[in-house]
Amino acid sequence: MGGDDDYLDKSPAAGRMGKAAEYLVAASSILATGGELNVSTSLVDDEGVDLVFHRRGSSATLAVQVKARMSTGSQVRQGRLMAFVRAQTFQPRGNLDLLFIAVEVKEASIMAAWLIPSETFSTMVGEPNNQGRFRFSASIKLESKDRWTPYRVPGVELPQRILDRLAELEQGERSRELG
Numbered sequence: 001m002g003g004d005d006d007y008l009d010k011s012p013a014a015g016r017m018g019k020a021a022e023y024l025v026a027a028s029s030i031l032a033t034g035g036e037l038n039v040s041t042s043l044v045d046d047e048g049v050d051l052v053f054h055r056r057g058s059s060a061t062l063a064v065q066v067k068a069r070m071s072t073g074s075q076v077r078q079g080r081l082m083a084f085v086r087a088q089t090f091q092p093r094g095n096l097d098l099l100f101i102a103v104e105v106k107e108a109s110i111m112a113a114w115l116i117p118s119e120t121f122s123t124m125v126g127e128p129n130n131q132g133r134f135r136f137s138a139s140i141k142l143e144s145k146d147r148w149t150p151y152r153v154p155g156v157e158l159p160q161r162i163l164d165r166l167a168e169l170e171q172g173e174r175s176r177e178l179g
Contacts, residue, residue: 021068021103022050024110025158029053032159037166048089049096053162060169062162063096065118067136071104071111081112082137085121087128092118095169101155102140110155112140114148115165124148 026039040052050066067083069076081102096118102111114136116124124147125134138148153161 017070017103017105018066018068021070021101022066024103024108025064025066025099025101026051028110028155029159029162032156033163037159037162048086048091051099053166055163055166055170058166058170060166060173061095062165062169064099064115064162065090065096067098067100069100069102071102071106076102076111076140079140080137081114081140082135084133084135085125087132087134090118090122090134092122094119094172097165098136099158100136100138110158113153113155113158114138114151115153115158115161116148116151117165120151 022041026041029037029039036056038054038056040054042049042052048065049063051064053062053064054060065085067085069081069083071077075082081100083100085098094117098114098116098118098121100114100116102113103109104111121134121136125136128134136148138144138152139146
C-alpha cells in the first residue's frame with residue numbers, strides 16, 4: 001500500500017471523476033426514492049460538504065462529504081478503499097456524514113459505500129496524521145469484518161440509508177422541540 005500522498009498522484013481527470021461520482025450519488029438517490037429525496041450541491045466545497053440531502057416535506061437536512069475511488073484504481077482493484085479527510089475542513093456535527101464510495105466505472109454504479117456519521121468517524125479514526133489528514137481504509141470484500149463494516153451499505157441500498165439517517169435527524173428535531 002502506498003503512502004499518504006498517493007492521492008496527489010491522481011490524473012488530471014480525477015477531479016472530474018470525483019464530481020461525476022457525487023452526481024451519481026445525487027441522481028441515483030433522487031431516482032431510487034421516486035423523488036422523495038432532494039439533493040443540493042455546493043458550488044465550492046471548502047467546508048467539506050459536497051451534497052446536502054433532504055426529504056420532501058421535511059426541514060431536516062443531511063450534509064455529506066463524498067470521497068470516491070474508482071474501480072480503475074489499483075487499491076480498489078485489490079479490494080480496498082482508502083481515502084483521506086482533511087482535518088482543516090472536517091467539523092464533526094450531528095447532521096454531517098462522510099460517504100466513502102467505490103465506483104464501478106464501466107457500469108457507472110456504486111460498488112460499495114460506507115455512510116458514517118461525522119461524530120462517529122471522528123471518534124473511531126483518532127488523531128490526524130502528520131500531514132493533517134484522517135485516514136479511512138476499508139475492505140471492499142463482502143466477507144470482510146473490519147471496524148467500518150457496520151457502516152457499509154450496498155450501493156443499491158444507499159438511498160434508503162440516507163432516508164433512514166434523515167428520519168433519525170427528524171426524530172432528534174422533534175425531541176428538541178418537545179424537550
